[in-house]
Amino acid sequence: xxxxDLCTVLLPPSAPLQLQTIHATExxxxxxxxxxxxxxxxxxxxxxxLRIHSRSWRTLADLPWSTTxxxxxxxxxxxxxxxxxxxxxxxxxxxxxxxxxxxxxxTRLRETQTQTGLALGGAAGARHLARQRMPGSRNxxxxxxxxxxxxxVPTPRVIGIDDWAKRKGRTYGTIVxxxxxxGPVDVVEDRAAETVATWLQAHPEVTIxxxxxxxxxxxxxxxxxxxxxxxxxxxxxxKHVREAIEAELHQRPTLPWHPPxxxxxxxxxxxxxxxxxxxxxxxxxxxxxxxxxxxxxRQARRTQRLQQYQQACTLRQQGLPMPLIARQVGGSTRxxxxxxxxxxxxxxxxxxxxxxxxxPSTTSLQPRWEAGCHHATHxxxxxxxxxxxxxxxxxxxxxxx
Numbered sequence: 001x002x003x004x005d006l007c008t009v010l011l012p013p014s015a016p017l018q019l020q021t022i023h024a025t026e027x028x029x030x031x032x033x034x035x036x037x038x039x040x041x042x043x044x045x046x047x048x049x050l051r052i053h054s055r056s057w058r059t060l061a062d063l064p065w066s067t068t069x070x071x072x073x074x075x076x077x078x079x080x081x082x083x084x085x086x087x088x089x090x091x092x093x094x095x096x097x098x099x100x101x102x103x104x105x106x107t108r109l110r111e112t113q114t115q116t117g118l119a120l121g122g123a124a125g126a127r128h129l130a131r132q133r134m135p136g137s138r139n140x141x142x143x144x145x146x147x148x149x150x151x152x153v154p155t156p157r158v159i160g161i162d163d164w165a166k167r168k169g170r171t172y173g174t175i176v177x178x179x180x181x182x183g184p185v186d187v188v189e190d191r192a193a194e195t196v197a198t199w200l201q202a203h204p205e206v207t208i209x210x211x212x213x214x215x216x217x218x219x220x221x222x223x224x225x226x227x228x229x230x231x232x233x234x235x236x237x238x239k240h241v242r243e244a245i246e247a248e249l250h251q252r253p254t255l256p257w258h259p260p261x262x263x264x265x266x267x268x269x270x271x272x273x274x275x276x277x278x279x280x281x282x283x284x285x286x287x288x289x290x291x292x293x294x295x296x297x298r299q300a301r302r303t304q305r306l307q308q309y310q311q312a313c314t315l316r317q318q319g320l321p322m323p324l325i326a327r328q329v330g331g332s333t334r335x336x337x338x339x340x341x342x343x344x345x346x347x348x349x350x351x352x353x354x355x356x357x358x359x360p361s362t363t364s365l366q367p368r369w370e371a372g373c374h375h376a377t378h379x380x381x382x383x384x385x386x387x388x389x390x391x392x393x394x395x396x397x398x399x400x401x
Contacts, residue, residue: 010065012106015097017074029068034075040093042079045086049079053090060099062106064133072106074098109134110144117141118148153178156185156203160210160233161217163191174217179210196220200228212236302348305331309345312336357390358398369399376400 021032039048060072116125122138129136156178174188193216211217285291326333376396
């Protein structure tokens, strides 16, 4: 490889640079280069400058060679500006092909940092660059991404609007997405109907709007784009189908085309001893498709506990300590000790059915549900106004079935 070939590989392409010296150490590679352009343009008057005033050095980080970091020690010249009307007397030659005039990294390294920041983000991108022996902190990558010019977004015709939480439960905004090109268009400060209407009035080219069932969005789209077609988004369509199927199945607990469930003993047969049939507990779930599946799962869990108990009895008769038995069997030491002391399998205790915090409020909750209010948040807030001290989760779990 000749020196010219080495310059072509190491130096930025199409740059008026001349390689003068190479300094190689165990940790990095430094290339001393000098600009070879005969003139430089003044940045103010854009006239060529010929007379050299002085020379200085710039240190630029460049792309690594294999895994060796590379630095360019660039010698630049300062020229006299001989234009009488120019306010600048001297100017330093600028090499945009190599690096911006105030940068500490070359242009190609900045592009690599930008693409890494776009693909991986700040912290992950910085770790990736460190493995490639390229400089760049997470803040540097984020700064590169923020300085990118905004891409040209085509005029949206089919949009989707939905809310997003700045602070969940307190502050919400609205995001507008271009459904044809698959990218965000705008972020609105709140989710009020007037704000959505104002945005749509400023974008009369919108013809189709996909939204959720929020009344504010329905009113805003009607006011701002009365000619636009309003459709439900995919998630809410699937939600509507699920709710319709659930309502139908609740009215028909046993479907005529459902195959008969196998016997419980056959469904949970896992190679248990002969006395397991006598130990099977009576069913506690209703004789429906879901009830039979739940009952089979309950008996299967009890069969597993019985096998663990019998194995623990065998190991205990061999004289092994309880912690070792618990590790081999896979159960709790306390539970196994209690079962061995009682000489029987520890049975699971059924719920006592003690009244919960929601029971006194069900008398007022049921009429609201029958009146058509099926939103757990609205029901919970109504109960709170009546003095209910429970959480939203309690109400949501109650109305979920």
